[in-house]
Amino acid sequence: MTDQPDLFTTAGKIADLRARYQEAVLDAEAVAQQKQHAKGKGTARERIELLVDPGSFVELDEYVRHRTTAFGMDRSRPYGDSVVTGVGTIHGRTVAVYAQDFSTFGGSLGEVAGDKIIKVMEFAMRSGIPIVGMLDSGGARIQEGVVALGKYGEIFRLNTAASGVIPQISIIMGPAAGGAVYSPALTDFVVMVDKTSQMFVTGPDVIKTVTGEDVGMEELGGAHTHNTRSGVAHYLAEDEDDAIDYVRTLLGFLPDNNMSEIPAYEAGFEFETTDADRALNTVIPDSPNQPYDIHDVIRRIVDSEEFLEVQPLFAPNIVIGFGRIEGRSVGIIANQPSQMAGTLNIEAGEKASRFVRFCDAFSIPIVTLVDVPGYLPGTDQEWTGVIRRGAKLLYAYAEATVPLVTVILRKAYGGAYIVMGSKQLGADINLAWPTAEIAVMGGQGAVNILYRGEIKKAEEAGEDVAAVRQRLANEYTYNVASPFLAAERGELDGIIEPAQTRVSIAKALRALRGKRAAMPPKKHGNIPL
Template sequence: MTTAHHRPHIAPSPGRRVELLLDEGSFVELEEFLGQRPSDDPAGVRPTGSDVVSGYGTVDGRPVAAFATCVPGFGTPLRDTHRRKIVTALDFALKTGCPVIGIHDCGDRRVQDPTGAIGSYGGSYGGSYGEVFRRQAQASGVIPQISLVLGACVGSAAHSPALGDFTVMVDQTSHMLTTATDVIEAVTGEGTGIEELGGARTHNTVSGNAHHLADDAGEAIEYVKTLLSYLPSNNHEQPPAAPDEADLDPCDGEPLLDTVVPETAHQPYDMHEVVEAVLDDGELLETQALFAPNIITGFGSVEGHPAGIVANQPLHLAGCLDIDATEKAARFIRTCDAFNLPVLTFVDVPGFLPGIDQEYRGIGRHCAQLIYAYAEATVPLVTVITRQAHGGTYDVMGSRQLGADLSFAWPTARIGTTGARDAAERGWVDGVIRPSRTRHHIVRGLRALRSKRGTQPPKKHGNIPL
């Protein structure tokens, strides 16, 4: 019978994993001795509290809270001591206003095992994960929550990373699945393997549950550190900046933008070239790079100030919007809005992806999510239309009418059947700009918008069309 997870090596202790993530010597453990008493495990005496470590420290000098779950070879369920330690880390992060990083590895036990795993997901241990989930929901949009999956997360353990803002997984090592492979086979007759069902590559390419696929734990940790460098500690702070006033004359790479769009309307080009020409040092940290590649999301800086990037990618599906792309972009925009990052949108979209399957799966509702994300955002929004924005996709992709503070068009742009100059005369865009001067206009626009004060009508919360 196929098991839910196979561990070919002994994993590092949770304490060691936290130390590898944080600055050397900065980790301070919370509730260090909680659960440090002999276990009733017949396999031997083992302190159950050591399976989870929580505390605080620094990453590149910035305060963070962290917890790590790691069960090297025992497959222990989430006991009350484990729950308390995770909740302690989340509470500490909320009280101090710092990001929280969870390192997840919940061991080998199969989800259907009645001796422990089902109990840990709401049975004999009283629904311990429920309290963790509630704390994560309370922290959502208040502090950044990042998950490092360095082993198996089965059953309810898979929900915790999904509740956070970003999930990083390691190829051939990380697994997340709600139901074990042998349960699926027994109930439905569908045979599948652990990698195919819940491996890191699957979640980075098919399900969209992960945001980065790392080759090893070291690369995963470095990605998390870089990600943190673009995010503020909490929703009341601005993202960390290293102000560096830009030279507004075109730099070496920008003149290439005057010829990046092919003369043939249906010929693709790489939108990365456009995005990277606008950002400081051409550096873009992509999120979900392998999922819905017809749209690009990620972080970069302009004059040393972090910003979020959303861009159609003509190299994939001609840049059409489909269900996966709209969900990917909508969640990213809402994350940027929650943590005070301006959003730069680069538009080249021929329309929505046509198809019966897309309609049956509710593409209209999913596009409404993207509309909602742009419309509710109060951070600076700057949009550049490089080639085409046809039909409803013009409205959806950060249009001026949807709330963009500044909207520019290249001379090659067409909004529906309307050329760039006519679109400007009708007030659909603020101006027609030379492609090589795109960074110039974005820099000046973001400078002016740093003092933007946006508000929304008072309400308990909106009802986003999920």
């Protein structure tokens, strides 16, 4: 039997503290490592240590214990309960963090675990620092009933209050089921780990019982599903290390809060035209129907060709992500001609609109690269709400007050031209390449309407109808869709060589750093959700 410390002496109190710390942190971590490593997963504290700068983490509330007595819970009251919370630094900047501990009560959320998360969220909001949550939980703690459910409600309310105030990032590192899925859904970015993370409201067993549908857990709510089909997730990580690296990189582009300046780094910006700039002069194919990869353009306009893409696997016909221009963060939105010809559809509109609103909330300038032939036609799009859901992107751009710079690379047809950061929606600087085509519709479509009689005459005369159609389409493009016509009317602020794009955008953003814009007083708008 070991000697008990004399709790009425200073030395005894310090010894008691050390013993409790041994139990609360060191012994608990050893048990957690044994359980988690057997599954090929890290512990809550290991994950946090990978996320934050070495030695910077300060844990909070490691000595709290649950107070539940139901179902024999009073016989197991581990320190810290099922979540580790605290603050640390990433690249020297303070962040708040919490990580659910699946080795304790399956990471379930009860009253005390909920209070710990709420406390660190409130701390992050008061301090104006980002918060990162690492989720690995079986859901609400059944033994605690309505109290556990109530804590989810409080967390959701805080997620909503923090939205647009501090960056919120969720990393799904295990299961997140039932009500637990809605907290990450309310955050700004969701990262999922391939093959080890799942999110769903109702699990496979319930679905089979109610509907008879037989679906596996990965197919229903795995990382691949939510990155490619539902759009819930923003990045598919190969493993936990990859997920954490992505979040560390992402935070480097973001301000601490909505009142902070965006991060700025010494970039050594080159204002002279470079070989990489000149390569843009050959990006656009001569054929208007030939695709190209928009990433080739993006990499040549951002510093050091560094571009952090967001949701690369969902709605790939539009590309969104972060880069730096002249050392300062920018959000980039670009149509992708190599996917569905760059058309806009419901998924692309929703993907881009949420990104616009995030950038606007945190004063991150937006650069829009346009090559869009129009909206994707079809009954599926119409019946699933392309009018209402497509209006979200219109709303987001029209509402944005951050610097907006738009460059039209090639096609800009119909309503899709308007929605992609047009002058009419409030963009500050609108430029175009000489390859741009701006019109109600493309040449081939216009020929069918405007030159129907001439086409009929050509058929009757036995002429080469295809050649006639092409000639008329070319005439339409030159006479109606030329960017110089738009420039004459002031719809464009300039027409530039592709090689001038990087420098032109940098100069535009520099001129807009002092932009001030205000919306009419109101409680909030009614975005078409």
